[in-house]
Amino acid sequence: xxxxxxxxxxxxxxxxxxVDEKVAEATxxxxxxxxxxxxxxxxxxxxxxxxxxxxxxxxxxxxxxxIKGLWECGERERLAEDxxxxxxxxxxxxxxxxxxxxxxTRACEEVWAQAERMLADPEVYLVVLDEITYMLKFxxxxxxxxxxxxxxxxxxxxxxxxxxxAHRELTAMADTVTEMNEVRHAFNSGLQARRGIDY
Amino acid sequence: xxxxxxxxxxxxxxxxxxVDEKVAEATxxxxxxxxxxxxxxxxxxxxxxxxxxxxxxxxxxxxxxxIKGLWECGERERLAEDxxxxxxxxxxxxxxxxxxxxxxTRACEEVWAQAERMLADPEVYLVVLDEITYMLKFxxxxxxxxxxxxxxxxxxxxxxxxxxxAHRELTAMADTVTEMNEVRHAFNSGLQARRGIDY
Numbered sequence: 001x002x003x004x005x006x007x008x009x010x011x012x013x014x015x016x017x018x019v020d021e022k023v024a025e026a027t028x029x030x031x032x033x034x035x036x037x038x039x040x041x042x043x044x045x046x047x048x049x050x051x052x053x054x055x056x057x058x059x060x061x062x063x064x065x066x067i068k069g070l071w072e073c074g075e076r077e078r079l080a081e082d083x084x085x086x087x088x089x090x091x092x093x094x095x096x097x098x099x100x101x102x103x104x105t106r107a108c109e110e111v112w113a114q115a116e117r118m119l120a121d122p123e124v125y126l127v128v129l130d131e132i133t134y135m136l137k138f139x140x141x142x143x144x145x146x147x148x149x150x151x152x153x154x155x156x157x158x159x160x161x162x163x164x165x166a167h168r169e170l171t172a173m174a175d176t177v178t179e180m181n182e183v184r185h186a187f188n189s190g191l192q193a194r195r196g197i198d199y
Numbered sequence: 200x201x202x203x204x205x206x207x208x209x210x211x212x213x214x215x216x217x218v219d220e221k222v223a224e225a226t227x228x229x230x231x232x233x234x235x236x237x238x239x240x241x242x243x244x245x246x247x248x249x250x251x252x253x254x255x256x257x258x259x260x261x262x263x264x265x266i267k268g269l270w271e272c273g274e275r276e277r278l279a280e281d282x283x284x285x286x287x288x289x290x291x292x293x294x295x296x297x298x299x300x301x302x303x304t305r306a307c308e309e310v311w312a313q314a315e316r317m318l319a320d321p322e323v324y325l326v327v328l329d330e331i332t333y334m335l336k337f338x339x340x341x342x343x344x345x346x347x348x349x350x351x352x353x354x355x356x357x358x359x360x361x362x363x364x365a366h367r368e369l370t371a372m373a374d375t376v377t378e379m380n381e382v383r384h385a386f387n388s389g390l391q392a393r394r395g396i397d398y
Contacts, residue, residue, distance in 0.1 A: 040377035049248035056273030074255030178239035
């Protein structure tokens, strides 16, 4: 074995030891609360990636789309026929298009009722509350209601929350928080949103 | 309309104007280069979310897994039967397990040959180079080879690169770069990786 190979082997052994130690320390198993926040691309996309993953094992999944409901959505199309997936949509479109606070609040409450049902159902392994952060920000939903539903959910149920500016009370109770930060976005260079990639 | 509703309506109108302006400015359509990097959870997951999305419209997709090939992978299971999806796997497991630089380099070159084929195929709408950043970091692949294949790919083809520490030459040529930063990770609180969620 030459020097470079030996150094490589030693570095990898050190890394392996560190990984093995962390794996040994991780002993708890239960449903998680994950938050994908930040201003970059990938929050909803990572949520749908996890949906696909969970469906891959035959788990039941519920997705509640609080904003992008009226958009074409390739992943919804791709997975729609899956009997383990339920999607609830707040079908008022983007809130800056409607500009009607009362109608949006009603629409939000209706779709939240479906979220609450999923969050109370021990058969549902994963619930995605897509873009719910904006509902809290706009005051369509109150944080105490959301926290209560999350606190009381079945122990084995994982929840993913997506959206910018996640409420600090949600962040505080989450197991995993990833901030997706925009370093660069094609849209700002004059590139149009692309079918099958951006939506 | 009461004061609060009026203020809401005005704020939304302002937001709508800004969004509409940006949409009007975005006029170019072509394949994109996206990078999901950073130390947080969600990079590979967002890539698979995009795969699901593209398949939802019937586009052809190629995924090359440079590291996690031996892991169980729910999304691969879920989508495996899709005739529009091809997955190529570097099946040597994690590199800190093998600790064999020469064998890893050969395995990397083999799977890279499949990536090159996909990157030259105008029928492939989306190519995911999952965790290729580590191949560059470990010196199994050289940056010039990867850049050349990306530069020469079909104009309509989108490529997603995932992994920590993306090479600055890749970042420089990308259309969209998101840094997924770990704010908190369940694993560090003693929670085990969870089936259908983490893998």
